[in-house]
Amino acid sequence: MALLSMEKVSFSYDKKIDAVKNVSLTVDEGEYVAIIGHNGSGKSTLAKLFNGLCKPDSGEVVVDGFSCKDKKSLFEIRKRVGVVFQNPDNQMVASIVEDDIAFGPENLGVKREEIGERIQFALASVGMEEFRKSSPARLSGGQKQRIAIAGVLAIKPKILVLDESTAMLDPQGRKEVLEVVERLNKEQKTTLINITHYMDEVVRADKVYVVNDGEIVLSGTPKEIFAKRELLEECGLELPVSSKIAQKLIELGVNLPDGILTKEQLAEELCVLKQKI
């Protein structure tokens, strides 16, 4: 059974326009899922549906056997689905890093000694051990977001959801955050859902959902997704530069294989081509 599943979920904020329409999706344990869509496509609402911050008007969200329909299971769902939001500043409750990370475990009623261990583990996971006693106000955007991730990891969720967590960061901060969460996915087998509007972030995902106007318009592996350039452009999404270059070259008759996603792949294929000549 899937770790998280959505069955024909619809949700509306104002009971007029549906922010999410009839969405069904599944996320398996250990998977890296990317959800991509332009601004206002309803992708952030999906994050809030995952952990019960929003309740579906129709349909059902089931996390690890707990249904969002049951009010009592809300706490269990939130224990399992950790969401990191966009603005790191608006996610922290304390003026010292370790106190902030302790907030989640404190809410769960974890014993004092274990909270200490969890803080250590969470900070090590995001590579921020030396900042345990620092004040978040003095950290960079990327560092703050890593602390926010640590704050969620201390709850020991089964699923880590990034709700546009890289959107406010500079390129360096974005790289830091992505490296951290992708390593967690690989090494600790944390199920990862990355909700984003950056196409280049979905390249390494196992599965991609493309969201437009609250509906899933496309799903598949990154390769399958990137092959449908016209559809993506209709959804207001642009391919990563390397994919674009490769496709343009193919259109011009250069003999490149389909499905080039990263600049490393592109360089590789071009070198192969050059050797053939």
Add this chain to the structure above:
Amino acid sequence: MKDVTFGQFFPAQSFVHKLDARIKILLSIAFMVAVFMVQAFQFMGFVACLLFVLVVTALAKVPFGKVLRSIKGILFFIVFSAVLQLLFNKNGTTLWHWKFITITDKGLLNAGFIICKITLVVLGASLLTLTTSPVDIADGIESLMYPLKWIKFPVHEFALIMSIALRFIPTLLDETDRIIKAQKARGANFESGNVFKRAKALVPVLIPLLISAFRRAEELADAMDARCYSGSKNRTKYKKMRLTWRDAIATLVVGGLITGVVFLNITGFLAVVL
């Protein structure tokens, strides 16, 4: 604006800094009580209190100028109280008389005492805020308020409010700075004009700040919910404050000071009576 530290905390490694925040708060209150207990005409009591302030300042490795600066804010209040004493105390022998103004020797002395008392109280309070970070003070207050749980006072919620307020002060200061710059870039003028004009010029700063604060509050509420916050029920606390030998020594010293003041009062009283 980034380096604005809230309050006047002066970070250092010292005996006084390492004291437990709860003890420091209680001892500061005890010190103020001691200052107010000093009876009129007991100069030794003031000398003892002043000596105490000087020793604590030296121990805390805080520059004395920083401690003195705290008086500046309430200088007006001190002068005002002293002048009131001077003008309206009609006891004792008259030193100077002009129309309706009479200055007596007792009035003069009382004015001196008022100045000493208020100054010492403020010095004591500023020593607390100089040597204790706002976070520690908030934690200390929370811990001291714990007994109020018996009368159903929401101690945990109150503490969380304090913690979040402290957490967002630098963020909102940053934001204010950004908004001021943005409004300046659009031609807003904050520097010229009279007080009313300048106050009015702040409106376009305060409104965006307020709106953004509400947006932040909403996002923070979501983030707290997402981190399983459900009130104070079944909640544990990570931070624990521990008393050390330092706290025992500090308590003894302040206790000694109070005993000394009381002793001086009694001997002074006996000297008058006998």
